[in-house]
Amino acid sequence: MDQSNDVASWWRTSIIDMEPGRIGLRGYDIADVIDHAGFVQMIWLMTRGDLPSPEQARLLERALVASVDHGPQAPSIAVARMAVTCGVGLNGAIASAVNLLDDVHGGAGEQAVELLTRVVDLIRDFASPEEAANRALDGWTAAHGPIVPGLGHRFHKDGDPRSPALLAAVDAARDAGVVSGDFALAARAVEAVLSHRKGRRIPINIDGxxxxxxxxxxFAGPLARGLFCLSRSVGILAHAWEQMQQGGRNKGPTPPAYRWLYDGAAPRRIAIDN
Structure with a gap:
């Protein structure tokens, strides 16, 4: 088929090639992919262009599993459940929820990748990782304000229970030569410096x-956010489906007996000139 004409070259992709009776993904026949690739391998193949090693796939899978859900109080989950009670189907509930996963709720992972990359780039210029982290934190807070992505948690005050298992997996992968361990070193340095600045421990959270x-x-920073969206979509789907089974109609964020705080003008009437 001639690929030089305007119609054929309107969209260009190295991801998929197909014709009637044949589908190829990144050069692999779909039947081969179905037989030999799991979903995590498929995510890697589609976003990166090749297949991960078993050890790389397992490490990625741990991160995806850890981020699936954090309860109905999470804004994205709450929106999905409310959407279902308004008559929205599963696809609409998922879309509504994922649209909330932006810079504040869902974007910290991407931001943490950016911050940790700065630390890693600076480490070679400083005597210790903590000095590099100190410099990177100064630059980050000057540009973005006091919130440091990837550390602390409003609910898990004494430490996010998901983080130790993930960091231990990174340490094991480093020892096995699967990863460098540079970003884990950077994260721990940021944790140490920020905790020192605050005068209390600010532990690495799930985003970090x-x-x-x-x-x-x-993975690039923007892909970190995309991967989080994929992971959290599983929890969103589960909660939306559960809400469908429970029923309910037009459920808002709080039960009807609870009212919002009104701090506007006192009751008054519109003056009408005769």
């Missing part, structure tokens, strides 16, 4: 731990 994994595996 998964950012370490994504960065160690070579």
């Amino acid at each position: 731990a998964t950012a370490v994994i994504f960065a160690e595996l070579g």
